Amino acid sequence: MTKIPIYFVPGLAAGPEIFEHLELSPEKYTFHYLKWIKPLALEESISNYAMRMSDEIKEENPVLVGVSFGGIMVQEISNFIDAKKVIIISSVKTSDELPKRFKMAKFTKAYKFFPTNIVTNFEDYAKYFLGKSLKKRAKIYKKYLSVRGKTYLNWSISSVLNWKQDKPKENLVHIHGTKDHVFPIKHIKDAIEIKGGTHVMILTKAKKISKIIDESLTF
Template identity: 65%
Template sequence: MSKTHIYFMPGLAAGPEIFENLTLSDELYELHYLTWNEPLTLDESLSSYTKRLSEEIKHENPVLVGVSFGGIIVQEMTKFITVKKVIIISSVKSQTEFPTTFQFASKSKIYKLFPTQIVTNFDTYSKYFIGKTLEKKAKMYKKYLSVRGENYLKWSIENVLNWKEQTVLENITHIHGTKDEIFPIKNIKNAIEIENGNHSMIIIKAKQISKIIEDTLTFLNY
């Protein structure tokens, strides 16, 4: 029996480390991890970017799994390659699932004032995270949010907020936490809900997410 190839796309600023707690069968699946590339320019279109990234997929009819902005990316990739299944986690299926804050930011362009230096120079700013809880969060951010190029961050924020997709893919499974603070569950339709899952649940709810992925793909193969 040939293995199913699964390609994983992390969320904005994140590396493949966010998937380290997933427990998927080695006998059934071969896992591949995509990473963020620098945009060619700040004006590179999302279509151009995802087309370039699609060229890194070397297997036919793969499963694509994306988290947050990575979920948007894998949906866009289906415009260039044929896939067996798309699974998004802590993400959105169309512009209509964005919270009103995103819509306001997109129209007002206020996001252009975001100080990306806080992320790009995180090692400098992290010393101001005082207290055990904040120190723990700082360590998590340092480990998992490893993609910090200033042009990449500006490009990503611009393209998340201005994603205009209206059509929902037919072969998509959406996994979403009921406590997601970025994309509130009240705006999300037709998702498999994870109780008390927040936007970072790919790390802390990995066991539940693994089971949902395997159940989804097992059903798909019947």
């Protein structure tokens, strides 16, 4: 049996580690993990960035799986390759699904003042805003938020807020949690809902997500 290649793209500032809890059969699939690359400049278009990232895809007719900003990115990558299917998790499939606060941030340009150094120097800031009971959570953030270049973070935030897509892609599967506070479910249409799933459900609801991915590719 020919195995189906799956290429994974993590969320903003995250590394491939966020997919470590998925339970997909290595007898059916081959797994490839795309890493964030440095933008050529803050003005680089998301389309050009996706084209450069697509150079890392060597398999034909792959499945693209993206989480959060990675979900936006796999949709952009699908413009440059023939994908068997695009699966987005905790993400949006059109600009209209972005929450109002994102649109306001775009309009006011407030995102340009986001303190990206808090993420870039997470360990230095954590001691000031995390109590002892949250130290364990801080370690988790440190593990999964492994991509912290300031240029990359500024570029990513701008790219999310300025992303333009009017219609959903064909052959797309959208998996979304009902408790997602980054992209609230009330703005999301035609998604497979996971009850109680938050924006980080790739870590906490991995078994359910794995089942949905598998079923969407085998039935």
